[in-house]
Amino acid sequence: MSLLEKPYFLMPKGSAEMANSVNNTGVAALRRSPAEHLWTDFTVGSVAGERGVTLREVPFQTMVGIRVDPVSEAGVRLADVTGGLPVRCGEVTTGPAGVSVLWLGPDDFLAIAPGDAQDRLPGLLVAALGDGAGQVVDLSSNRTTFELSGPSARAVLEKSCAADLHPRSFAVGTAITTEVGKVPTPLWKTGEETFMLFPRASLADHLGRWLLDGLKEFASDRNPSWL
Amino acid sequence: MLLFTCPNCGPRNETEFHYGGQAHVPYPEHPDQLTDREWAEYLFYRENTKGIFAERWVHSTGCRQWFNMLRDTVSYDVKAVYRMGEQPPALAEPVSNQPTSISAPEGAKS
Numbered sequence: 001m002s003l004l005e006k007p008y009f010l011m012p013k014g015s016a017e018m019a020n021s022v023n024n025t026g027v028a029a030l031r032r033s034p035a036e037h038l039w040t041d042f043t044v045g046s047v048a049g050e051r052g053v054t055l056r057e058v059p060f061q062t063m064v065g066i067r068v069d070p071v072s073e074a075g076v077r078l079a080d081v082t083g084g085l086p087v088r089c090g091e092v093t094t095g096p097a098g099v100s101v102l103w104l105g106p107d108d109f110l111a112i113a114p115g116d117a118q119d120r121l122p123g124l125l126v127a128a129l130g131d132g133a134g135q136v137v138d139l140s141s142n143r144t145t146f147e148l149s150g151p152s153a154r155a156v157l158e159k160s161c162a163a164d165l166h167p168r169s170f171a172v173g174t175a176i177t178t179e180v181g182k183v184p185t186p187l188w189k190t191g192e193e194t195f196m197l198f199p200r201a202s203l204a205d206h207l208g209r210w211l212l213d214g215l216k217e218f219a220s221d222r223n224p225s226w227l
Numbered sequence: 228m229l230l231f232t233c234p235n236c237g238p239r240n241e242t243e244f245h246y247g248g249q250a251h252v253p254y255p256e257h258p259d260q261l262t263d264r265e266w267a268e269y270l271f272y273r274e275n276t277k278g279i280f281a282e283r284w285v286h287s288t289g290c291r292q293w294f295n296m297l298r299d300t301v302s303y304d305v306k307a308v309y310r311m312g313e314q315p316p317a318l319a320e321p322v323s324n325q326p327t328s329i330s331a332p333e334g335a336k337s
C-alpha cells in the first residue's frame with residue numbers, strides 16, 4: 001500500500017506534507033516570501049565599498065523547531081539526523097546536507113537547512129523523535145531569513161541590538177536569540193562580516209525597512225562637501 | 228538599563244526579561260481544604276520587601292526559561308541568580324522571603 005492510499009491518520013507524522021508537495025510541484029512557483037516586495041529596495045539600498053553593507057532576503061529556507069531533552073534517547077536519535085544538537089547558548093552545530101541547528105534554549109532548538117530539504121528533513125526528524133517526549137514542527141513558513149553583510153554590517157546592527165556584538169564576545173559561527181529593532185530574532189554570525197537574522201514572517205516587512213534605514217548613512221559621503 | 232545574567236545565556240538587557248513575582252511561594256498541599264481567605268492569600272498576598280527579595284524572572288526573548296533572582300529592591304543590585312528548584316544562595320544580608328521564613332497560609336506546607 002503506498003503512502004497516498006493510506007488514510008491520513010495512519011500516515012506517519014510529516015508524511016502528509018511530503019505527499020502534499022509531491023502532488024503540488026507547481027506550488028513552489030507561486031510562493032511569495034515575506035519580504036519579496038522589498039527586494040528592489042534591498043538592492044538599491046545596499047552600499048558597496050569600504051563602508052559597504054548589503055542586505056538581502058534568503059527566501060524559503062527549511063526550518064524545523066525541535067523541543068527535546070538533548071541527553072534523552074530521542075534527543076540522541078534527533079542529533080543523529082542533524083549531526084548533533086548544540087549544548088550551550090551561542091553554539092551552532094552543522095550536519096549533513098547543509099543542516100545547521102541553533103541553540104534557542106536548553107531543550108529548544110531550530111534546525112535550518114536549504115529550501116530543498118523541506119520535503120525530507122521534517123519527516124526524518126519526526127521519525128527520529130518517534131514516541132519520545134518532545135516536539136518536531138515544520139516551521140519553514142514561520143520565519144524568513146535576512147543576510148546582512150559587509151564592513152558596516154555590525155555597525156548597522158549595533159544601532160538597535162542591545163547584545164554585545166563585538167568579535168571578542170560574538171565569534172563567527174555563534175548564534176544568539178535577541179531583539180533587533182525590537183523584533184525578536186535569532187542572530188547568527190556566519191562570517192567575519194556576515195550576519196543572518198530570522199524575523200517571523202509578519203515582522204519581516206518592518207525589520208527589512210528598519211535595516212534599510214540603518215544602511216542609509218553608509219551610502220552618504222563621509223566628508224560631505226558642505227563641511 | 229539593567230543587565231541581568233541569565234543562568235543559560237549570560238548577561239543580557241533587562242528588556243529581554245519579564246517579571247514573575249515572589250519566588251518560593253509553596254503550592255498548598257491540600258488546596259481543596261483551604262478557605263476562600265486562605266486561597267486568596269496563597270494567590271494574591273505577597274511580601275512587599277524593602278531590601279533583598281527572592282523573585283522569579285523569565286528570559287522571554289532569549290532561552291524562554293524561568294529562573295530565580297535575589298535583587299535589592301532599593302538599589303536594584305542583583306545579588307544572585309539561580310535555577311528553578313534551587314534554594315537561594317547564602318548572602319551576608321538577610322533575604323526577607325527565604326523559603327524557611329515565609330509565613331505560608333494556614334493549610335499550606337512549604
Ligand SMILES: [Zn+2]
Nearest residue numbers: 233236286290
Ligand atoms: Zn536565557
